[in-house]
Amino acid sequence: MINRRPHMPPGCATADDLAALRPEHDAFVGIDSDGCVFDTMGVKQKEHFHPLICRFWGLEAIEPQVRAAAEFVNLASKTRGRNRFTNLLLTFELLAAWGEVRASGVALPRLDALRAYCHSGLPLGNPSLTDEVARGGDPDLRRLLEWSLAVNDDIDRRMRPVAPFPWALASLEKIARSSDAIVVSQTPEAALVKEWRHHGLARFVSAIAGQEVGTKARQLTLASRGRYRAGRVLMIGDAPGDLAAAQEAGTLFYPVIPGREDEAWRRFHDEACDRFLGGTYTGAYADGLCRAFLDALPDTPPWQTAPRQGP
Numbered sequence: 245m246i247n248r249r250p251h252m253p254p255g256c257a258t259a260d261d262l263a264a265l266r267p268e269h270d271a272f273v274g275i276d277s278d279g280c281v282f283d284t285m286g287v288k289q290k291e292h293f294h295p296l297i298c299r300f301w302g303l304e305a306i307e308p309q310v311r312a313a314a315e316f317v318n319l320a321s322k323t324r325g326r327n328r329f330t331n332l333l334l335t336f337e338l339l340a341a342w343g344e345v346r347a348s349g350v351a352l353p354r355l356d357a358l359r360a361y362c363h364s365g366l367p368l369g370n371p372s373l374t375d376e377v378a379r380g381g382d383p384d385l386r387r388l389l390e391w392s393l394a395v396n397d398d399i400d401r402r403m404r405p406v407a408p409f410p411w412a413l414a415s416l417e418k419i420a421r422s423s424d425a426i427v428v429s430q431t432p433e434a435a436l437v438k439e440w441r442h443h444g445l446a447r448f449v450s451a452i453a454g455q456e457v458g459t460k461a462r463q464l465t466l467a468s469r470g471r472y473r474a475g476r477v478l479m480i481g482d483a484p485g486d487l488a489a490a491q492e493a494g495t496l497f498y499p500v501i502p503g504r505e506d507e508a509w510r511r512f513h514d515e516a517c518d519r520f521l522g523g524t525y526t527g528a529y530a531d532g533l534c535r536a537f538l539d540a541l542p543d544t545p546p547w548q549t550a551p552r553q554g555p
Contacts, residue, residue, distance in 0.1 A: 245482070246536060248272070249318055251267070251388065252478070254318070257426075257433070257452060257453045257454075257457055258457065259457055259458065259462075259466055260424070261451065262451060262453060262463060262466035262467040263466045263467075263503075264432070265369075265450055265467050265471075265489070266425070266471075267424055267471050267472065268424055269422060269424050269549075270472065270473070270476060271421050271422060271423040271424070271425050271472065271476045271477070271478070271520070271521060272423060272424045272425070272467070272468045272471070272472050272476065272477045272478070273423045273425045273427070273465045273477075273478045273479075273480060274425070274426055274427075274428035274460070274463065274467070274468070274477075274478070274479045274480070274490075275401055275419075275425060275427055275479075275480045275481075276325070276427075276428055276429055276479075276480060276481040276483070276486050276500075277427050277431060277436055277439065277440070277480060278325070278429065278431050279324070279325060279410050279500075279502065279505075280412070280480065280481055280482040280486075280500050281409065281412045281416070281445070281481045282406050282407070282408050282409070282412075282439060282443075283406055283407075283409060283505065284388070284403075284406045284439070285318070285319055285324075285482075286319060286327070287404075287406055288315060288398075288403065289318050289319055289400060289404065290311070291317070291402075291403070292398045292399050292402070293314065293328070293395055294310060294311050294314050294315075294395055295312055295387075296395055296398065297332070297335070297391070298310055298389055300352075300387060300390065300391040300394070301352075301353045301391075301477070302551065303350060303352075305348060305350050306339070306348050306350050309339060309342060309344060309345050309348075310335070310339065310553055311339040312545075312547065313335045313339050313342070313545070314335045316338070316545045316546070317331045317334045317335045317338065318331050318335075319502070320541070320542070321501075321541055321542055321543065321545070322484045322538070322541045322542070322543055323484075323485075324482070324483040324484065324485075324502065324541060325430070325481070325482060325483025325484075325485050325486065325487045326430070326483070327362075327368045327369075327430050327455070327526045328368075328392065328430075329358065329361065329362055329373075329388070330362045330368065331358055331505070332358065333355060333358050333362050334390075336353055336355055336358070337341070337350060337355070337407075338545060339352055340352055340355075342547065343450045344545075346548075351420070352358060353487070354384055354491050356384070357382045357384040357385045357388070358384065358388055359408045361373065361376060361385060361388070364472065367455070367456070367457075367458045367459070367526075368397070368455070369432070369454075369455040370389065370392055370393060370432065370480035371456060372388060373385065373388065373389045373392065377389050396432055396434070396435065397462070399435060399549050400434070401434065401511060405439075405442055405443070407412045407443065408443055409446065409505050409506045409509050410506060410508075411506050411509035411510040411513055412509045413445070413503070414509075414513050415509050415512050415517065416445060416448040416449075417448065418517055419448065420448040420449075422517075422521055423478075423521075424450055425448060425449045425450065425529075426437060426449050426450055426451040426452070426453055426463070426467050427449055427452040427453060428438065428453055428460045428463045428479065429452075429453065429454055429455070429460070430446070430454070430455045430459075430460065430484075430485075431454055431455065431540075432454050432455055432456070433452065433454030433455070433456050433457075433521065434454075435451050435454075436454050437452055440452055440517060444477070445528055451467065454465075459489065460479075460481075460485065460486060461488075461489040461490075461492035461493045464479060464489060464490070464493035465493045468493070468495070469493075475496065475523060475525075476528070477493075477494075477495040478490075478495060478496045478497070478498055478525070479493070479495050479496070479498070480497075480498045480500065480512070481497070481498075481499065481500065482500040482501070482502055482505070484537075484538065484541060486499075486554075487499065487537070487538075490504070490520055496520065496525055496530065497530075497534065498512055498516055498520070498525075498530075498533070499533055499534055499537035500512075501536065501537050501540050502540065502541070503538075503540070516533075541543055
């Protein structure tokens with residue numbers, strides 16, 4: 245979605261739209277949305293994604309394990325914030341390797357079609373998945389698409405509004421005074437636009453880019469490359485995938501640590517933003533923030549590291 249500024253037409257943020265953005269400032273900030281500006285990731289996962297995983301694949305008998313695996317993959321580990329389809333694949337793979345799940349006798353989904361789609365190189369989202377289903381008619385991909393559409397519909401109809409983190413709001417106001425900014429996200433665009441408009445935040449950004457435009461690295465590159473000097477482009481995110489996107493796009497990165505979001509936004513508002521604008525968001529300062537961020541997110545799920553009971 246392109247915001248309604250005088251020099252920008254309304255409509256969806258296509259790749260061409262991002263490439264056509266023209267600087268108004270000499271600095272640029274890409275901002276993730278779910279779990280970063282809004283405390284929405286837990287709500288969406290626990291109240292919408294996870295129940296529908298159980299329903300669509302008949303996994304109600306192992307619901308506690310499904311929730312534990314999905315929460316680890318999507319909220320509490322280094323895969324936090326990645327694409328819904330790749331993380332669904334990881335969730336099912338964790339379940340398949342979990343002895344307690346194997347002992348239950350519950351049949352887990354076949355993963356060949358999902359794995360092939362995730363590794364296809366396509367922009368992973370409902371549009372490309374719809375095309376794949378129409379092209380081949382694979383029943384497993386059809387179920388995957390029906391689940392994904394149901395998640396979107398459930399969130400659209402039933403999810404309660406979640407306010408932005410207070411210091412995120414103050415930071416967005418500060419960013420807008422000194423930098424060009426867009427939303428960089430893997431959430432479907434319609435949900436992003438609804439959320440940012442509902443809370444009156446769309447005025448702070450030039451574009452709202454969702455999964456339909458491609459990866460976060462692609463969004464950053466399209467919107468900024470060749471228009472800003474080195475060190476004048478920053479990505480703000482709450483997941484290692486955001487850090488990876490910043491590295492791929494050649495930008496700086498500011499981490500919002502899960503569970504300490506408002507503290508991180510306050511530090512950005514009071515300190516890191518001025519460092520970025522002043523050219524001193526570098527070296528030990530920036531590296532230390534990234535180390536603390538990565539250290540807060542484990543690689544191994546707790547049920548694989550818990551000590552054995554008994555003799």
